[in-house]
Amino acid sequence: MRSASFKFSTLLALVSCLAVAACVTINVYFPAAAAEKAADKIIDDIWGGSGQPPANDNDKRGAVAPDRAKDVLLAAAHSVLNLLVPAAQAAQADLNVSTPAIRQLTQSMEARHAQLKKYYDSGAIGLTRDGLVEVRDQNLVPLPERNSVRKLVADENADRANLYREIANANGHPEWEMDIRTTFAERWASKAAPGWYFQDQNGAWKKK
Incomplete structure (x- = not known):
């Protein structure tokens, strides 16, 4: 007994x-694979790219x-x-990236990209290692446009920071914000067009 x-x-x-x-x-x-898939979808929506096949992660x-x-x-x-x-x-198979706040941020960034693209193309601005955008060489921006570019970059960075936070909150894990930011930083750089600049892990500028 x-x-x-x-x-x-x-x-x-x-x-x-x-x-x-x-x-x-x-x-x-x-869920790193799900985060990459979500990042790729959002980046394609913003940049209008055809996108790349999402990573197939068999996480068992x-x-x-x-x-x-x-x-x-x-x-x-x-x-x-x-x-x-x-x-x-x-x-955790997929991240929720379809909330009204996320859609609004994505649409705002998509509209702004039409103005930012020529500065990516010229190398005046680049993608930072922390998932933001930075004026890399203001000498490549015509003097009358510099204030406008600085505002575009500031607005873009505010939307990006809010986007990472909203995705973490929408999925019930605010503590994921930094992981989501890191994932996006890698995917922005990976999907950058030829000739665009991005920072490597050490902060050095590289040309795609």
Whole structure:
């Protein structure tokens, strides 16, 4: 009788630990592939590019229980983990980037891009490593246009910062804001047109 009670208590403790582990996975796991897919879609909308096929990430983190089929406790624990973890992963398969605030920011950036493009093309402005835009060489901007360019860049950066924050908040994870910003920074640079400038990880300017 004592043995059965011990096994039951052990099962409850093990299942509790697995449930906690699954919850931790839900809270801390940043879906990098989904973020890249979302970033590519938004960048294509803003820049009007044909886009590139989204990265195909087969992120399979299903837990594998040791091969002890005859051990009732481990088999039960494995079943619980299989129910919890895939459900958490499925909930994070895609990021929500369709809120009214995100759509408004995207449309604002799309309209502004028509004005910014010639400055990307000339090398006057470039893409920074932190997902923003910077005046790289003001000498490439005609003097009468410099104030206008500075305002365009400031407005663009305000929209970008708000976009990263809105995406994190829309998906219930404000703590993802920096990860989303980093993902966008990489995708802006990757999708930049030939001749445009971007910063590498050390902050040095590179020409695409």
